[in-house]
Amino acid sequence: MDNGNNRAPWRGQLTLRGAIIGTIGCVIITASSAYTALRLGALPWPIVFAAVISLFFLRLLGNASLNEANVTHTIMSAGAMVAGGLAFTLPGAWMLGLANQMGWVQMFLVALCGTVLGLVCTALIHRHFIVEDELEFPTGTAAAETLRATEAGGSTGARLFWSMGLAGAYGVLRDALGVVPTMLAQLPIPGVSFGIYNSPMMLSVGFLVGFVPLAFWFGGAAAANFGLIGAGSALGLWSVTSAQGIVSSLGMGLMMGSGIATVVKDILPQVGTFVRQARQDAPGEKDDPQSLVSGSLRTDAGIFGVATAAVAVLACLGLGLSPVASVVVVALTFVTTIMSAQSCGQTGIDPMEIFGLIVLLAVAALGEHSQVRLFFVAGMVAVACGLAGDVMNDFRAGHLLGTDPRAQWLGQALGGIVGAVVAAAVMYALVAAYGPGAFGPGKAFVAAQASVVATMISGIPSVPAFAIGLAAGIALYWAKLPAMMVGLGVYLPFYMSLTAFLGALAKLAYDAAWRRRNAAATSGTDDAERERLFAEHEQNGLVVASGVLGGESIVGVIIAFASVIMGLAA
Incomplete structure (x- = not known):
């Protein structure tokens, strides 16, 4: 395997054949993702699916390495979240009768601006979240384990693919055949979506993230749903509807506060270091393989600066935003991209439309009253945050596999731009074919997030x-507590938080069972041997959880393909 130690490591990892395979896959996955996000109101991560497909086709051509497959699946999956960013925001304008103010050109510019901002921001924060903080990024970890198991075969590969197959079969029974329900143990609690989400993938997210972070996540969910909504409405403090508005606002504030605190506490000091290094052009930093801005700092700063300025100009001239609003959007997109990266790293969830809403409301407060332009703002931010989630997951997989991040970033740029073209085209084709009246709750395309x-x-x-949430998010982060996790628990539907928490409890039970079963066998061993055995146990759990996560994701994409074909045939 090429670990990036040769003279120009990224050249052997970003190959012509990989770019061709990745681009073709990107077109297909982006189109199906746009359709799925609009039709089903959900969008599974396609990263694991793309990883398997990439390695399969590269092996057919011979002499494939995990690094080349890693870069290829980075290209292939990039457009999916670009499509998600558009589908989760822009159809809301169609529901409000603004379809005639939004053509393919505007949708493409929204996607392109969001893609460029997402690429610039992730290049700057890559090292902090991937190398220094080493966040889990469950989907990226699953992709790396999938590639390793595919190459290694044996018991590890068998364990992975058996878990993938079982989770995939369960997904078919639930989503395609309707044999098993989507929700279990539902209770009619006013204002609270109580139940267990019948999703092996969601359970595996909790298993991979672990108990302590999930305790904060679930604590936020319980306090918001049973405290503010349940108890508050029962005591007559407010109505259930008002309580739901309070909870959603509080959750957005917590996530926003966490993002701001991350920028101030962790990112801005790095910007100062970056500027000082740029002035000195320190040769000691030039060849850092874990940095995306180390080749020539002055050149990199110039490229990123020009790209950011170009987005602001496009937002002004192409989308009609004022200069002040354009600058604010660019600045706040950087903040929300950091929030997105942190959320994906800790939970595997990327609430991209929420980040778009946050910036939309900020721009509206500055005096922008054109509804269609506010949708453009939400779309740009959602695309940037969606792409950031995909980029950072891919970076995590690459970090585990020893892939050069520059090859991945270039691949992501290729996939993101291709995805922007395809996603805008599919969105335009669907609204042209079915009409704006086909989008919204109870319609053919539910577009729940855009609603x-x-x-x-x-x-x-x-x-x-x-x-209050904003202030609390800043305070919690400064106190080294996971404010983003609390905010997600407050904002997300309770059934998602409960299901993830059950996955974390399963991890506790899994570890406890291993300790009881191996207590006698490890009693006479030294600490190093016990740690090795426990690490092997952890690896087995990681492989199975990754397979479960990947299996449901793959089935979700396959069902999306089938939906596209049946939709075109109908």
């Missing part, structure tokens, strides 16, 4: 709750 954006376009439901 929320359309509803929220009038403003934050509870400004005081948002302000």
Whole structure:
């Protein structure tokens, strides 16, 4: 395997054949992702699926390495989240009767601006989250384990693919055949979506993330749903509807506060170091294989600066935003991209449309009253955050496999731009074919997230709750507590938090069972041997959980392909 130690490591990892395979796959996955996000209101990560397909086709051509497959699947999966960013925001404008103000050109510019901002931001934060903090990024970890197991074969490969197969079969029974329900143990609690999400993938996320982070996540969910909504409405403090607005505003504030604190505490000091290094052009930093901005700091700063300025100009001239609004969007996209990366790293979840809403509301507060332009803002931010989630997951997989991050970033740029073209084209084709009336709750294309954006376009439901959440998010992060996890628990539907927490409890039970079973066998061994045996146990659990996560993701993409084909045939 090429670990990036040769003279120009990325050249052997970003290959012509890999670029061709990745681009073809990107077109297919992007198209199906746009359709799925609009039709089903959900979008599974396609990274594991892309990893398997990439290695398969590269092996057919011979002499494939894991690094080449890693870069190829980076290209292949990039457009999916670009499509998600558009599908989760822009159809809200169609629901409000603004379809005639939004053509393919505007949708493409939204996707292109978001893609460029996402690429610039992830290049700057790559080292912090991947190398220094070493966040889990469960989907990226699953992709790396999938590639390793595919290459290694044996018991590890068998364990991975058996778990993938079982999870995939379960996904078919649930989503394609309707044999098993999507929700279990539902209870009619006013204002609270109580139940267990019948998703092996969601359980595996909790298993991979672990108990302590999930305890904060679940604590936020319990306090918001049973405290603010349940107890608050029962005591007559507010209605259930008002309580739901308070909770959503509080959750957005917590996530926003966490993002701001991350920028101030962790990112801005690195910017100062970056500037000082740029002035000195320190040769000692030039060949750092773990940095995306180390080749020539002055050149890199210039390229990123020009790209960011170009986005601001495009937002002004192409989308009609004011200069002030364009600058604010660019600045806040950097903050929300960091929030997105942190959320994906800790939970595997990327609430991209929420970050788009946050910036949309900020721009609206500055005096932008054109509804269609506010949708453009939400779309740009959602695309940037969606792409950031995909990029950082791919970086995590590459870090585990020893892939050169520059090859991955270039591959992501290729896939992101291709995805911008395809996603805009598919969106335009669907609204042209079915009409704006086909989009919305109860319609052929539910576009659930975009419906929320359309509803929220009038403003934050509870400004005081948002302000409290903002302050609390900053304080929690400064106290070294996972504010983002708490915020996700407050904002997300309770059934998602409960299911992830059950996955974390399964991890506790799995570890406890191993300790009881091996207590006698390890009693006479030294600490190093016990640590080795426990690491092997951890690896086995990681492989199975990754397979479960990947199996459901792969089936989700396959069902998306089938939906596209049946939709075209109908």
